[in-house]
Amino acid sequence: MEDLFALRPELQNSPVDRLIRGRASAFESAALNFRFAVTPYYLSLASLETIGPIWKQILPDEKEAADPLFQQPDPLAEESHMPVPGLTHRYPDRVLWYLSHNCAVYCRFCMRKRKVSREDSAPNVEARKAALDYIRSHTEIQEAILSGGDPLSQSDAVLASCIQELKEIPHLVSVRIHTRMPVTCPQRITDSFCQMIQELSPVTLVTHFNHPVELSDTALEALGRLRKTGNLILNQSVLLAGVNDNAETQRSLNLALLKAGVKPYYLHQCDEVKGVSHFRVNLETGVNIQKELRGRIPGPAMPLYVIDLPGGGGKVPVDSSYFVDGDYPDPVFENFQGDLFFPLGDQP
Ligand code: SF4
Incomplete structure (x- = not known):
């Protein structure tokens, strides 16, 4: 302290x-x-x-x-879907590859508290080789997601080698990098890192801004450098009690991201991970925030509110459905202001 x-x-x-x-x-x-x-x-x-x-x-x-007893260290069952050390294969078409368990900042809401911040838990050279061999031999895998910890806590040389090897796998269509460095250490987004990902383009970068105050001039400059590489940049955030659990903060965050050329991709419901219960927000609050944003910010600024189902059930949207009832020729919809819309011949 x-x-x-x-x-x-x-x-x-x-x-x-x-x-x-x-x-x-x-x-x-x-x-x-x-x-x-x-x-x-x-x-x-x-x-x-x-x-x-x-x-x-x-x-x-x-x-x-002080969590309730039922909270688990790994509710998404990432460890039990790990065919080789350091690689989770839960959805048929994609894998999560943990390149490091170190981060520039340790976020108290982290969903991988069970291993992140433990230096000895990061995959070594043999584990990286085993992961690549696994991806090569599973032709159903279309996407490799570099995650962690923060993959950018590895050197550019290690990252370049991993991305290059992935790019040479014919059945992979996408390499995605999840990183919080533009938020917590924008200085890591160096010219040499940007040059490397430009040369290995296309890759998708997913940042993790949670609050508009994180979009400082320094962070915006880092995002500008990333954008110049020509790669797709998305943002995922987590809905966090006392941090961003209101419509005005979400509105400012997502507008600022769009202005910076970053597409707000996911707004995550905070997972049921041991040690983070005090950050979790009611689903109803999340749905109401989405309702307040819909129709009031540009479409590309709207993230999809999702929950990762416990037990490895996968990610699904938490949606207040605007489709109310019926089907063609008589479907009924509710619009962003709560007005019901009937088929043209049935308007009340
Ligand atoms: S940067 Fe990501 S992996 Fe690292 S502590 Fe924060 S949420 Fe966890």
């Missing part, structure tokens, strides 16, 4: 000083379970006045140890 004050001296005697020191025992438990780490850059975005959206995402909280 003292490192925080060393990294940002103006925290001393600020309004949040006492609040941070009040988390001393949560910091101790984080050292044993899910580590605390933050970059000077991300810390510079945090308010000196209140425990706002940046602090909530990074500060250890005693609530992490």
Whole structure:
């Protein structure tokens, strides 16, 4: 905890000083379970006045140890769908490949707390080779998703080699990279990284901005560098209590992303992972936020609200259906303002 004050001296005697020191025992438990780490850059975005959206995402909280008993470390069954170490094959057409379990910042809501932040849990060279062999020998796989931790905590050389090998597999149509570095350490989006992914284009990059305050000038410049590589850039965010669980924050976030040339892709319901219950928002709240946004922000700025079903059931939309009843020639729809729309001949 003292490192925080060393990294940002103006925290001393600020309004949040006492609040941070009040988390001393949560910091101790984080050292044993899910580590605390933050970059000077991300810390510079945090308010000196209140425990706002940046602090909530990074500060250890005693609530992490106060989950209901049924919460699991791996509710999405990623480990039990792991044919070779470091590779989850849950949907027939795609695999998740964990290239590293390190991140620039450890997010307290992380859905892989069971292994992220443990340095010894990252796949080694043999595991990477086994993963590539598995993908090569399973022709039903169309997409490889580089995930983690943060795959960009690997060197450009390792990333380039992995992407290159994937690109040479004839049945793969897509390589996707999930990274939070543009949010937490935009300095990682270097010219040499951008040159590498430009040369290996097309790849899809999926960023993870959760709040508009994360779209600083520095982050926007990093996104600008990524856009110049010509690759598709999407964003996924997680609906987090006290961080972004209202329509106005979601509106600002998604408009700012679109303005930066990033398509808001998914808004995730927070998974039922042990240690994150205090971040979870009611489904009804999420559906109502979607309703408030629909028709009031441009279509490309609308993310799809999804939930990953426990037990490895896969991802499905959490949708307030606008299709009410019937079928052609008599379907009934509700529009974004809640008005019912009947077939033309049946208008009441
Ligand atoms: S960057 Fe991603 S993997 Fe790393 S701690 Fe945050 S949510 Fe978890």
